[in-house]
Amino acid sequence: MEKIAPVIVLSIVVPALLIVLFFFVCIRLKRVRDDRVPFECGFDPKSSARVPFSLRFFLLAVIFLIFDVEVSLLFPLCYSIVLSVKVETLLSLFVFLLVIL
Numbered sequence: 001m002e003k004i005a006p007v008i009v010l011s012i013v014v015p016a017l018l019i020v021l022f023f024f025v026c027i028r029l030k031r032v033r034d035d036r037v038p039f040e041c042g043f044d045p046k047s048s049a050r051v052p053f054s055l056r057f058f059l060l061a062v063i064f065l066i067f068d069v070e071v072s073l074l075f076p077l078c079y080s081i082v083l084s085v086k087v088e089t090l091l092s093l094f095v096f097l098l099v100i101l
Contacts, residue, residue, distance in 0.1 A: 070100050 077096060081089050 077093050081093060
């Protein structure tokens, strides 16, 4: 416990100091309305910058991200099976596949 106490204290103190420093350094300036609209090559904007999009595309993007993370986690596990066929490795593969299904 004596060796981990300084690590715990530093992991709390350093982020707290950085947050306090951030609030002292960054002064929020009052923004005028022109700063909030999109800039289109010097012309007035034709429409709002906040265009709504379909929820189907959002769900498709989330499913893609989940699949991408799943594949990136599955490749090293398959590679470890090629290197050494152990019961623990096969069991971890089956548990992982069971969880993602």
